[in-house]
Amino acid sequence: GQSLEQPSEVTAVEGAIVQINCTYQTSGFYGLSWYQQHDGGAPTFLSYNALDGLEETGRFSSFLSRSDSYGYLLLQELQMKDSASYFCAVLGSGGYQKVTFGTGTKLQVIP
Amino acid sequence: KAGVTQTPRYLIKTRGQQVTLSCSPISGHRSVSWYQQTPGQGLQFLFEYFSETQRNKGNFPGRFSGRQFSNSRSEMNVSTLELGDSALYLCASSALPVASGKDTQYFGPGTRLTVL
Numbered sequence: 001g002q003s004l005e006q007p008s009e010v011t012a013v014e015g016a017i018v019q020i021n022c023t024y025q026t027s028g029f030y031g032l033s034w035y036q037q038h039d040g041g042a043p044t045f046l047s048y049n050a051l052d053g054l055e056e057t058g059r060f061s062s063f064l065s066r067s068d069s070y071g072y073l074l075l076q077e078l079q080m081k082d083s084a085s086y087f088c089a090v091l092g093s094g095g096y097q098k099v100t101f102g103t104g105t106k107l108q109v110i111p
Numbered sequence: 112k113a114g115v116t117q118t119p120r121y122l123i124k125t126r127g128q129q130v131t132l133s134c135s136p137i138s139g140h141r142s143v144s145w146y147q148q149t150p151g152q153g154l155q156f157l158f159e160y161f162s163e164t165q166r167n168k169g170n171f172p173g174r175f176s177g178r179q180f181s182n183s184r185s186e187m188n189v190s191t192l193e194l195g196d197s198a199l200y201l202c203a204s205s206a207l208p209v210a211s212g213k214d215t216q217y218f219g220p221g222t223r224l225t226v227l
Contacts, residue, residue, distance in 0.1 A: 030210075035218075042201060042218040043154070087154060091209060098167045099144065099209055099216070101154035 002026040004088050004102035011108045012078055020073045020105045022088035029090040032064050032071045035101075038084045046086075047073065075107075083109045113138065115204050115219035123225045129190040132222045136183050136204030142166075143185040144209060144216065145177060148199040157200075160185050161208045189224075197226045 004024040012018040022032065031050040035043040049055050049064035049071060061074040075082055088102040116135045124130050136143050145157040156169040160179035177187040183204075189196055203216040 042220050043203075044218065045215045048215070089154075098156045098159070098169060100156065101146075103153055 002029070002090060002092055002100040004090060004100060006086075006088060006102045006105045008103065009106045009108070011110060012075075014078055014080060014109055014111050016078050017074065017076050018078060018107065020075075020086050020107065022071045022073070022102050024069050024071070024088075024090060024102075026069075026090055026092065026100075029092050031091060032062070033089045033091070033099075034060075034062050034073045035087045035089060036084050037087065037104075043087060078109050080109050080111070083107060115202060115217055117200075117202055117219040117222050119222060120220065121223045121225075123227060124192050125227050126192055126194060128192050129188065130192060130224060132187045132189075132200055132202075132224075134185045134187070134202035134204075134219055136185070136202075137217055140204035140206050140217075141183050142205045142208050143179060143183065144203045144205075145185070145187050146201045146203065147171075148201060148221070149197075154201075157187065159209055166208060166210065192226045194226050197224060199223050 006022050033048045034046040036046050037043040047062035049062050052064050054063045059076045064071040085104045085106050087104045089099050118133045142161045144159040146154050148154045158168045159166045163179045174190045179185045199221045201221045203218045205216045
């Protein structure tokens with residue numbers, strides 16, 4: 001099986017940088033994705049790491065280390081609109097080719 | 112390009128009834144996946160359809176079923192509804208099968224099902 005753990009809540013100040021961690025236990029997976037979901041909205045794709053290392057997309061960056069079973073999402077220059085829930089997700093490989101989502105982190109950006 | 116659409120957006124049913132939810136993927140996308148989202152269990156995978164074939168299924172009872180039509184539209188059916196089935200049901204589409212690991216999933220707005 002697969003499980004992904006994230007902090008339940010994070011609070012950060014507008015303009016600052018915040019890191020949301022994702023630790024996982026999985027037998028194998030293709031890559032680690034990140035999704036943003038505003039209250040009442042649908043998840044939207046942010047970033048995907050197929051390989052170890054850092055992927056940068058504008059203010060958002062995502063990192064993966066398979067050897068450490070760990071990844072994170074880095075949000076820079078925080079804006080109030082970044083207040084949302086963030087989910088990591090893995091696509092299992094081999095006999096378990098399903099998307100498993102993390103527990104989710106609710107980010108609150110304060111002035 | 113139009114996004115993923117789901118109908119209805121809101122639904123209220125009573126225990127024991129059945130319900131059918133519909134999902135229309137982005138044009139050209141052949142993979143449709145269904146997810147259940149609840150405050151307690153988070154986002155959980157239900158099943159994926161690609162080219163009218165179910166490719167994968169999550170750990171849900173047989174009361175949850177689905178199908179996909181030749182135009183890639185998908186329906187999900189839940190029979191003998193239980194209170195615990197109250198949730199936001201999301202579908203997501205992608206051009207390639209999820210297992211390809213090469214494509215992004217685009218989510219619809221969801222159907223909010225309330226079982227009384």
